[in-house]
Amino acid sequence: MNLFKNFNLDKLKDGLSKTRAKLLNSLNETISGKAFIEEDFLEKLEEILISSDIGFDVADKIINQTRIKLKNEKDRSDTNIIRIVKEKLISIFDSENYTPNEIVNLKMKPYVILIIGVNGVGKTTTIGKLANNIRNSGLEVIVGAADTFRAAASEQLNVWAERAKVKIVQKPGGDPSSVAFEAITIALEEHKDVVIIDTAGRLHNKANLMEELNKIKRVISKKIPNAPHETLLVLDGNTGQNAIMQTEEFSKVTNITGLVVTKLDGTAKGGVIFQICDKLKIPVKYIGVGEGIDDLQNFDPKAFVSAIFEN
Amino acid sequence: MLEDLSLKIDSALKKVRGQGRLTEKNISDTLREIRRVLLDADVNYKVAKDFIESVSAKALGKEVIASITPGQLITKIIYDELTLLLGGSHDEIKLNGSGITSILVVGLQGSGKTTFSAKLAKRLLDNGRKILLVAADVYRPAAIEQLKILGAQINVPVFSIEEKNALKVVSESLIFAKEKNFDTVIVDTAGRLHVDEDMMTEVSGIKKIIDPTESLFVVDSMTGQDAVNSAKAFNEKVNYDGIVLTKLDGDSRGGAALSIRAVVGKPIKFISNGEKLNALESFFPDRLASRILGKGDIISLVEKAQESIGDREVEELEEKLKKNKFDFDDFLKQIKLIKKMGSLSSLLGMIPGLGNQLKNAKIDDNAFIKVEAIINSMTRQERKSPKILNGNRRKRIAKGSGTSIQDVNRLLKQFGEMQKMMSKFSKKGFGDSLANFKFN
Secondary structure (H helix, E strand, O other), X not given: OHHHOOOOHHHHHHXXXXXXXXXXXXXXXXXXXXXXXXXXXXXXXXXXXXXXOOOHHHHHHHHHHHHHHHHOOOOOOHHHXXXXXXXXXXXXXXXXXXXXXXXXXXOOOOEEXXXXXXXXXXXXXXXXXXXXXXXXXXXXXXXXXXXXXOOOHHHHHHHHXXXXXXXXXOOOOOOHHHHHHHHHHHHHHOOOOEEEEEEOOOOOOOHHHHHHHHHHHHHHHHHOOOOOOEEEEEEEOOEOOHHHHHHHHHHXXXXXXXXXXXXXXXXXXXXXXXXXXXXXXXXEEEEEOOOOOOOEEEXXXXXXXHHHOOO | OHHHHHHHHHHHHHHHOOOOEOOHHHHHHHHHHHHHHHHHOOOOHHHHHHHHHHXXXXXXXXXXXXXXXXXXXXXXXXXXXXXXXXXXXXXXXXXXXXXXXXXXXXXXXXXXXXHHHHHHHHHHHHOOOOEEEEEEOOOOOOHHHHHHHHHHHOOOOEEOOOOOOHHHHHHXXXXXXXXXXXXXXXXXEOOOOOOXXXXXXXXXXXXXXXXXXXXEEEEEOOEOOOHHHHHHHHHHHHOXXXXXXXXXXXXXXXXXXXXXXXXXXXXXXXXXXXXXXXXXXXXXXXXXXHHHOOOOOHHHHHHHHHHHOOHHHHHHHHHHHHOOOOOHXXXXXXXXXXXXXXXXXXXXXXXXXXXXXXXXOOOOOOHHHHHHHHHHOOOHHXXXXXXXXXXXXXXXXHHHHOOOHHHHHHHHHHHHHHHHHHHHHHHHOHHHHHHHOOOO
């Protein structure tokens, strides 16, 4: 009986169950066509993705794609898994619909940019920075304060216009469409290169306000066919899944050509844009990273994806 | 009898299949689905996980009543727990009976602090308090101007000085308030990111100077996963007393509120919807719970209706319906009542199941204007007995109301249909038919 003195039943059980699990896993992989990833790590991965506001479905999809890709790879290390996840995420921005950052087309003069979004996302601040960027590139900019609704919105834009050293058209208490119309009229008269129109924040489920936006758009195109040439929807980087509905609803009344994601200098990751870009094929053009006039950056998919995995 | 028997057999079978009690197995699908629902509602990943785990652990082994499935039971338990968690100690804000009551308002940029401050001022003003608004956002362009405009709209003075130091603005405002005998001071601070160390130091400095009776953290209901981080950071610096949830009149599910509640444990004190300065609402945890779980807000709708329509008016209407004497005058009255209840789109949004379908439908809040105009162009007699409306009368009404004959005809047709529907209702009595209405 002393023969089995060193025998450890638990250890054997453990070893056997590991072998069994391994066998099961490889069987599972063959049947499902997906690589096996340890439960703990899988959960960690899911947490990182979902915590970035990417949404349950996209997180699920990305993890599945990763497992399929991983199946044919020898390297099953965590680092390699994350590498593949990043690759899959970046590829969402690489679709053919994704156009690079240059937004101003000088063949169209004046080039009209309409800025839209829900309340408090940072439209006016974005315009200040955008006007400054464009003016710095040697173009003449005029901004139209068509948010005639919110208290002191026009004054706020005025401060930004001064900072960016661009001209502003204001009509306190006036009709937003008429402000847009006047801004474009002046731009034509004074041969400005770019017109940026600010609009009042509106929740996308308010039909009358969305109709007002449609009217602004119609008035603009009456003056210049095909204008606005660019309609930028501003999204707050802190916003969760509701950003998708915002984009869908604004798409119904305007032709959104690009997104601006603001407030990304905090800890929010803005991951909801994966779903938006994937579903609606609208490119992200700028990100806002602060309240300074230079804090508007071109969108860089690689850096954006990396930030999701940083703490 | 037979029914009774089949019920017994059914419940016996359930026990055999292990469905008689909640087990990990028979609720796992439902739990997975609920977890997904919570995540889609922007509840924080960890909060959703912990919440579901703790609730289901408590629920395991509970007996299932014969008429419902384990899935339904766990959903109900989760709904109740959610309501409990969101509610907890529900209390209004503290107000000092004597001396100065000071209220500090903090939050991220664009969360709606300034609008909320003005709304709160309006509410307290209506309660007879003497209020001073303090513009302590010395950074954002025209922020002071914005508060001044809002203050002027509600006749509340706004304190501001040419000063780049917010702490100084605040301490001066307190001296001013004392001198001028204000009993309530509401301090609107600059929006700040919780990772901005300088700004966070500033806000905790402001808090120290004011030593507020009540400090409130304002949060946008559309906020995503990061809500827990900002809420925690602000709590560490300010240790606020309550949360204000804004922009719930959008279609966000408001899961951030649950995350914050779970992480910092502070009560939600106000709902601040819309830019109209009387749109400040009290918070009802059960409604938010059903909203997060995607069940609509029918309870709110019913209560809101009761609030706006006086009981007497309801009785009168019921009487008319019973006698089948509902005419255009009553119709006009009804429209006015609906208008009192708020915008049509916000009302419809509260009906469960309609929320999603309505996303595509355009709801024109101005639709009633036409209807009102048409009815206003009718004579007394015409309103009482719409049957006499012949071609000539219709033409006259269209002209008088600035609408077309088609508009008038459409309204008459709809009114006819409504009368039919009403008479069906009235056979049972309006109250009864509402009582039979299932809310879930």
